[in-house]
Amino acid sequence: NKMLTKAASKLQFLDKGRVPPRMSTRVFLSFAAVEYDDLQSLEWLCESSGVPTESCDGWNILHFSAYRGRIEIIAWLSSQLAWQSLVDGVCSRKPYQNAYAVHIAAIQGHLIAVQLMLALNVPAEDKKGKSLVHYAKKSLHKFAKEWALDKERPIALERDIKKLLNMVNSQDTTLEQLKAFVLKSKCLYIDTWIYCDYSPFDTKGPLGHSFSEVIRRCCVKEDFVTWFCLKITLSLQGTYRYEGEEFCGFDKAAIQNLSHTDLIAFAVEEDDKDLVQYLQKPWAKNISCVDPLTKNLMLKSALESHGILFKKIRTRLLHIMLYMEIANIVLDKFQEVIQQGGDPRELHELLAINAAIKNVLSPYVGLIEDAEFDYAYGRPMDMSAFHDFSNENRKFTSKQLAFQGRWEDLSELHIFLARENYYGLLQYCLCNLDGWTAQMELDVVRLAAFCGHLQTLDMFLNSKKIGLNLRSDPNDRAHQMILGSGEACNYRELARLVKITAWEGHDPVRDDKLSISEEDEYEVKRNKRLAFLQQSLICAVLNGYIQNFNNQNIDNIDEMKTLTFLIDELDYTHHDVIVAIELLRANLYSARTIVDLHKK
Secondary structure, eight states: OHHHHHHHTTTTTTTTTTTTTEEEEEEHHHHHHHHHHHHHHHHHHHTOOOOOOOOBBTTTTHHHHHOOOOOOHHHTTTTSTTTHHHOOOOOOOOOOOOOOOOHHHHHHHHHHOOOOOOOOOOSOOOOSSSSSSHHHHTTTHHHHHHHHHHHHHHHHHHHHHHHHHHHOOOTOHHHHHHHHHHHHHOOTTTTEEEEHTTTTTSOOOOOGHHHHHHHHHHGGGHHHHHHHHHHHHHHHTTTTTHHHHHHHHOOGGOOOEOOHHHHHHHHHHHHHHHHHHHTTTTGTTTTTEHHHHOHHHHHHHHHHTTTHHHHHHHHHHHHHHHHHHHHHHHHHHHHHHHHOOHHHHHHHHHHHHHHHHHHGGGGTTTTSSSHHHHHHEEEEEEEOGGGGGGGOOOOHHHHHHOOOTTTTTTTHHHHHHHHOOOHHHHHHHHOOOOOOOHHHHHHHHHHHHHHHHHHHHHHHHHHTTOOOSSSSSSHHHHHHHHHHHHHEEEEEEHHHHHHTTTTTOOOOHHTOOOOOOOSSSSSHHHHHHHHHHHHHHHHEEEEETTTTTTTTTOOOTTTTHHHHHHHSOOOOOOHHHHHHHHHHHHHTHHHHHHHHHHHH
């Protein structure tokens, strides 16, 4: 039949559109009913003779129903006498050889059909022992692969926990081997258990064990359990604190806050003379610390039956937590001294304490794979603790620079010191705090020149004489001084600096190196102009007049002595002034303001 042959070429249940010569009409129509999702016709076809169990090119009607994801048809087939025969049928159709129907549904991404058949107790492994996860991972559908990963996690976790417990119970297993296995498998990571829906800590999980029961079984290896308790406690200080606390559980009523007196008694009992000394400092009088094992119900549940080990781990944890708290207080005190313009000797003492504390905490750096923890507690205090590296775009004007950063946490310490003219503290920080960059020094120089802080400028000008080892280039510092005094419209100081620094007079406006294409996007054009503005003396001076940065007793917008100095002494031209005005107009200010200035 030509019509049947033509129609058969489009039917998916046939192999290459070829109708098997021995296939009956009833079987053909039954498969066709599945293809077109026509349950009513299928029921009619099977009414008298039952569901066909014959294969069509290697698969039966259940295989094909799974391939197409026909949920209603699969449910109906499960009510028929032929169901078990269809379930037991192994597919031989490429590429599904050795698979049962549920595996075909998995690789096709028909996950509801998979769940239905699993509920009907079909085999979860194929003839070769391969799992549903194996098939779903081979699917072309991303959601099926994600489903496979979700199903695979509990299986992998159970396998890893079984291996861990075997390692713990073996006398030959070393601490390093246990640590390496946990770090690689992540079988004791809180998020691993949460992803497997074994949350909170007392939920029965792999091998019927809860998280706390696994830890309890590991207590035969005391060094390993101590290491793990340190790791998990410190991790709750980091990124996943809230999720971890929910998993570990805590009872507010059971939490014990240790007072200043309790902590001194603890330090004395531990014979930690340095800790006793820190706790007796005036700035530590309000310190308090939570008893670590009263906050974490999971660890308490796992360890409380091991009295000596419980006390040992509590002591170790409290020791670390206390040093961390003191490190935080020292940082706050350091900022307080800076903000009050205090004595550099106070800073020296605080830095020494900070370095000693970081030395105590350094063995725990890298323990929890948390960069913020390592940064905060793993290195001595330096300038990077007071600098926002997330915003690398430099401010154009000295005024903008002056108010960069936050007052309350000194997010830009170098700006604060320069702005407030804390000469002694600035010099101390330059000599004793690491982490300075060349750009920080240039910011300080420009701001000091803008504010007229001559003592600071002289310190940078005579850095070699006073033994100050700077990172920035002397020519770059000289240029920033010129820009700062120019923007302040302080022509006297500008003239002095030009003379003593032997300024070479480089100005991007005058050098005419601005290259902006019409094809450049707006941000690209703006950034190129800003790069010019940041380094141009003529732009700095004009901006100073426009923004009224100038001291009226030295120069004003009527006399423009600073601009006159640029033209008469530094050979700036009318063309340079026009170019600078256009740059300012394009980036910062209204056309009217610039035009008014131009008229004057």
